[in-house]
Amino acid sequence: MHSTIVSTALLARHLEDPRWLVIDVRHELSDPAFGRRAFAAGHIPGAQFLHIDDDLSAPTTGRNGRHPLPGREAFAARMGELGLTPQTQVVVYDAQGGMTAVRLWWMLRWIGHAGVAVLDGGLPAWLAAGLPVEAGAAKPRAASPVLIQPSLVGAVSAADLLANLAGGPLQVVDARSPDRFRGENETLDPVGGHIPGALNRFFRDNLGPDGHFKPADQLRAEFETLLDDTPVESVVAQCGSGITACHNLLALEIAGLPGARLYPGSWSEWCADPAHPVATGA
Incomplete structure (x- = not known):
């Protein structure tokens, strides 16, 4: 598969x-x-x-x-x-x-x-590519019960990241645009900025000019430069609401660097709690 x-x-x-x-x-x-x-x-x-x-x-x-x-x-x-x-x-x-x-x-x-x-x-x-499309509603498919299997991915909570601020091993990688990461031009959430200690990898940087994912070796080189010596198992992907963070997780998989985890609540959850610290700037 x-x-x-x-x-x-x-x-x-x-x-x-x-x-x-x-x-x-x-x-x-x-x-x-x-x-x-x-x-x-x-x-x-x-x-x-x-x-x-x-x-x-x-x-x-x-x-x-x-x-x-x-x-x-x-x-x-x-x-x-x-x-x-x-x-x-x-x-x-x-x-x-x-x-x-x-x-x-x-x-x-x-x-x-x-x-x-x-x-x-x-x-x-x-x-x-000149391939066909069709209009209208989706055609029904035969339903099937789904047996949940052990998860193939990992997730962390806001509490995990708050505890990590004291010098833990986790490295947050924020998939939002650089200006939002810096705390500028924030239009989606009530607070601008980022989780202290986070790195920024805009999800669109995973794509080439043609809108396709960059080759695996290029993605790997770029992520290794970003992460330096941080093991990928310590990486936590984050964005505004837990969606585009998954773009970085997919890019890491394409690059042959599996094992990073997701912070599902991401910035919109983090900044909703006034007790959570906020960093701004690059």
Whole structure:
């Protein structure tokens, strides 16, 4: 099974394969209805749609971040409605270089499903290759109960990171844009800045000019330069709400550097607690 990225050519060869499940997770923070409209207007044939807010997040409380993780059982049940089985190869796509697709990639690994990959280049690459799309609602698939397996990924909490500030081994890597990391131009969260001691790796730096992931050796060299001697097992990926942080986790996997963990609540959860310290600047 494929567990990082797949090409448009490979997916095109498997469009009629019932063992392959294609899922569209296009989303716009400024327009939550965008994804459903875009899917209805045109999507990869046979694809299903999952919504970042409604299907891949739990309700917010004002203290648990903008996109808290749902329960594993609830998420597994939703995937069962789409027909997920242990033999299913899932391919996830969006139209923004994997910006939101990576959330579902990580979550499926979170419930122990290894056969999930992101479509490299997303829908723009699919269209550029002259491949077909279809409009309308998703075609139903036979439902299947999903047995949750041991997680293939790791996560840490705000409490873990707060304790780590006293000199612990964890190294936070923030996937937000450099200006937001510095505490400038913050428009999504009420407080600007970053977790003290964090490094910045903007998720878009994982992509080449063509919108595809950079080659594995290039990604590896860039992450090794960023991390210096920090073992990847000590790395904690973070962003604004736990979504684009997964882009860095996928890039690390492509680079052959597995083992980093996610802080799901990310900055939106961290800054909601006035007891948490905040750093600004580079």
